[in-house]
Amino acid sequence: MSSLTEKAKDLFSSKKIKEYDNLAGFIFISPWLIGFIAFTIIPMILSLGVSFTRYDVISAPEWVGLKNYIDIFTVDSTFRSSIKITFFYAFVSVPLRLAFALFLAVLFNQKRKMVGLYRTLFYIPSVIGGSVAVAVMWRQLFGSSGALNSLLNAFFGMDIARSWIRHPQSALWTLIFLAIWQFGSPMLIFLAGLKQIPGSLYEAALIDGANWWQKFFKITIPMLSPVILFNLIMQIISGFMMFTQAYIITEGGPFDQTLVYVLYLFRRAFSFYEMGYASALAWILLVIVAIITVIIFKTAPHWVYYESKGEF
Incomplete structure (x- = not known):
């Protein structure tokens, strides 16, 4: 008991x-x-x-139902152009950023002297990359009297006085280059993933006579694919939310060629005080990002390798 x-x-x-x-x-x-x-x-x-109201902050919200959403898809041509610009920005900058980050992660995964210092130096742009100070620096760098034109004039004898951020054909590319420059965060994530790959796989491949490219595409990429999936989703979301760079560097110009979606949303909210319309734009962006994320997850089983399952 x-x-x-x-x-x-x-x-x-x-x-x-x-x-x-x-x-x-x-x-x-x-x-x-x-x-x-x-x-x-x-x-x-x-x-x-x-988002279902007409609201200008000063007066009380007025219920309009689905009017904001209907106007966005049927009347607002700026919405369509901003969506196109944002898609182009995200689907060009994100693959290039991830490719550059993976290249440096593979390079820094090797045992070399002062590799820790190099990792820190290359990570710094991601820490300060989204700040206003860097955006102002980037605006000066690609301005008509900026460092880029000075280098081209000095080393190639080109007499260039154009402002790269004010030209319709190059303005968006300056923002894309800035996004690629901010590769530090995905680089560290790739580096952490590379350190989890068993060295015995590379040793076995070396014994079988595999060269560097074969080891990279047959071992590194498959074993790193879950990390690539994570980085891809996070960077796509970050790309669609880009605002500070466009707001500071180009202000959406020239001729709205860099008017990305969030900057357009900001204008409708804080320039025109159309809070209901801006809220509808925000929810549309949420749905777009959710759909893209779902598509990536649905396609992941065809290219992401999970070691526990032993198959793609």
Whole structure:
């Protein structure tokens, strides 16, 4: 009888300990949880409601139903052009950024002297890349009297005085080059993934006579494909949310050639004070990014290799 009582006490105490552990966990994450609910979930719900209204901040919201969404798809030609520009920006800058990040990650994965210092130096652009200061620097660099024109004039004898950020054919490419320059974050993620690949695979391939390219495409890429999937999704989302660079460097010009989606949304909200219309634009962007993410996930089983499953 006494042994049963002791077992019951032990069981009760273990349940109590688990309850206290769960409570402690919720207490520790409560600041983040409260902030997430207060500053993300609630504003999203409110913006969804505002998207069905005509609201200029000053006067009370006026319910218009689906009018904002209908106008966006049927009347607003600027919406269509901003979508095209954003798609071009994202689907050009993201693959180039990831390719450059992977190239440097493979390079820095080798055991060489001062490789840690080089990793830090190459990561710095990603830390400061989204800042206003870097955007201002980039604007000066590609301006009519910027460093790029000075280098072309000095080394190639070209008498160039054009402003690359004011020319319709080159303005968007300056933003793309800035995005490629911010490769540090995906580079570190790739580097972490490369260190998880067993060295025995490369040794076996070397014994079989595989060259560097064969090892890269038959071992590195398949084993790194889950990391590539993660980086691809995160960078696509970041590409569609690009704002600071376009706002500071080109201001959407020339002739709206760099008017990316979020910058257009910002104009409708804070230049024209059409908060309902801007909220509708924001929810459309959310749906677009969600659809692209779902498509990537649906195609992932055909090109992502999971070691636990042993197949693509």
